[in-house]
Amino acid sequence: MWFLFCCIWARTTTSSAVPAWPDMSVPFVVDPAIEDQADRIISLDNALAHLSRVTCLSFIQRTTEKNFIIFSELSESVPCWDVLSMKGGEQMVNVGGNCLEPVKLPATVTRIFSDCDLQKVQYLYPCPGILPVRPSNCTSIFNRVNNVAASVVPCDVEDPDACPYPTYRNNTLPVGSACSSACDYSGRLLPLLRSFNARLGVSDHFYTTDTVTDASMISNGYEEEDPVGYLGMEGPSDSHCSCLRPLFRLYHPVINNHFYTSNETERGGAEALGYQFERIEGYCTSEPACGAYMPLSRFFNPLLSDHLYTTAIEETTALKSILSGYGYERVECFLWQYETANRACETLLR
Numbered sequence: 001m002w003f004l005f006c007c008i009w010a011r012t013t014t015s016s017a018v019p020a021w022p023d024m025s026v027p028f029v030v031d032p033a034i035e036d037q038a039d040r041i042i043s044l045d046n047a048l049a050h051l052s053r054v055t056c057l058s059f060i061q062r063t064t065e066k067n068f069i070i071f072s073e074l075s076e077s078v079p080c081w082d083v084l085s086m087k088g089g090e091q092m093v094n095v096g097g098n099c100l101e102p103v104k105l106p107a108t109v110t111r112i113f114s115d116c117d118l119q120k121v122q123y124l125y126p127c128p129g130i131l132p133v134r135p136s137n138c139t140s141i142f143n144r145v146n147n148v149a150a151s152v153v154p155c156d157v158e159d160p161d162a163c164p165y166p167t168y169r170n171n172t173l174p175v176g177s178a179c180s181s182a183c184d185y186s187g188r189l190l191p192l193l194r195s196f197n198a199r200l201g202v203s204d205h206f207y208t209t210d211t212v213t214d215a216s217m218i219s220n221g222y223e224e225e226d227p228v229g230y231l232g233m234e235g236p237s238d239s240h241c242s243c244l245r246p247l248f249r250l251y252h253p254v255i256n257n258h259f260y261t262s263n264e265t266e267r268g269g270a271e272a273l274g275y276q277f278e279r280i281e282g283y284c285t286s287e288p289a290c291g292a293y294m295p296l297s298r299f300f301n302p303l304l305s306d307h308l309y310t311t312a313i314e315e316t317t318a319l320k321s322i323l324s325g326y327g328y329e330r331v332e333c334f335l336w337q338y339e340t341a342n343r344a345c346e347t348l349l350r
């Protein structure tokens with residue numbers, strides 16, 4: 001099995017009046033010199049499959065089309081993956097060298113295009129019924145001056161559940177669709193701190209973005225645990241991101257349980273059961289978008305009366321195992337992985 005490094009459209013489409021491919025469909029052939037290299041052709045197939053899967057642009061084998069792409073190995077000074085505009089006639093596109101590099105096993109890298117790349121595709125080739133998203137802060141990637149092969153976020157395509165970016169699992173969900181942005185949120189982000197009090201009769205996981213409260217819990221017997229991600233501080237409306245949800249914190253003093261929900265109705269229901277509303281910890285997104293791609297999984301242990309929330313894949317897997325005592329409830333919402341909203345969208349160079 002081959003994975004690849006692949007670098008994206010550098011210096012593409014500086015003008016917005018680029019001729020687009022009709023029907024969002026790109027006829028292509030592959031240069032025989034590449035066709036002969038098994039590892040590279042598999043990489044190319046993977047890259048095209050990825051693009052077709054997560055955007056509305058599709059690649060078709062050329063039959064008699066007059067305008068088509070020839071995937072070739074060109075000089076390093078030629079931008080990679082310049083496929084977004086139709087130039088007319090035979091159009092050479094560089095997928096050589098740095099643009100499409102098979103990675104030898106053991107591969108740690110399988111993700112091919114970044115969210116920003118996909119955002120750019122979505123901007124030029126919006127899926128029907130979905131608002132086009134602005135390429136905004138992604139321009140640095142598309143206008144990259146040199147053709148450095150972009151490394152990609154580790155994500156095992158053989159095991160999509162392990163992908164940190166759930167968007168990519170869904171063939172039908174274009175990036176950022178429901179939230180008007182794939183990568184952007186204008187508010188400040190703060191870590192959602194996590195602590196746990198294991199004392200019998202308490203057994204309570206506690207989460208807060210407020211460091212003072214966190215410190216006071218720690219001094220009252222809660223043990224620090226790893227933060228679960230970042231919450232937005234501004235909401236519920238944002239100039240970029242249209243699917244923010246407040247994360248409400250509630251507390252039930254009798255059963256010593258902190259409970260968090262992003263659902264207003266559920267909050268009301270909990271209050272009716274004796275939970276007291278404490279505060280809004282911050283904002284998360286209802287869909288994987290706006291740079292927030294980490295699902296916050298919610299669990300409940302009825303014996304301990306404890307709600308537990310995690311974004312860690314290993315912990316989620318472990319808790320879902322029958323013996324954990326914690327029952328899986330749902331993905332509450334999505335959190336940011338980094339302090340900068342669009343960082344998850346930036347391909348990591350080198």
Ligand SMILES: *[C@@H]1O[C@H](CO)[C@@H](O)[C@H](O)[C@H]1NC(C)=O
Binds near residue numbers: 169170
């Ligand atoms: C994929 O997207 C469709 C349409 O938005 C949705 O109905 C479906 O539940 C999604 N599937 C997954 C696995 O998220």
Ligand SMILES: *[C@@H]1O[C@H](CO)[C@@H](O)[C@H](O)[C@H]1NC(C)=O
Binds near residue numbers: 263
């Ligand atoms: C909120 O919770 C209620 C009751 O559990 C449910 O009917 C509703 O669909 C939820 N709303 C959202 C936006 O998930």
Ligand SMILES: CC(=O)N[C@H]1CO[C@H](CO)[C@@H](O)[C@@H]1O
Binds near residue numbers: 136184
């Ligand atoms: C080019 C561009 O749109 N830059 C924006 C990136 O995001 C920050 C914060 O959201 C904006 O202030 C910039 O204008």
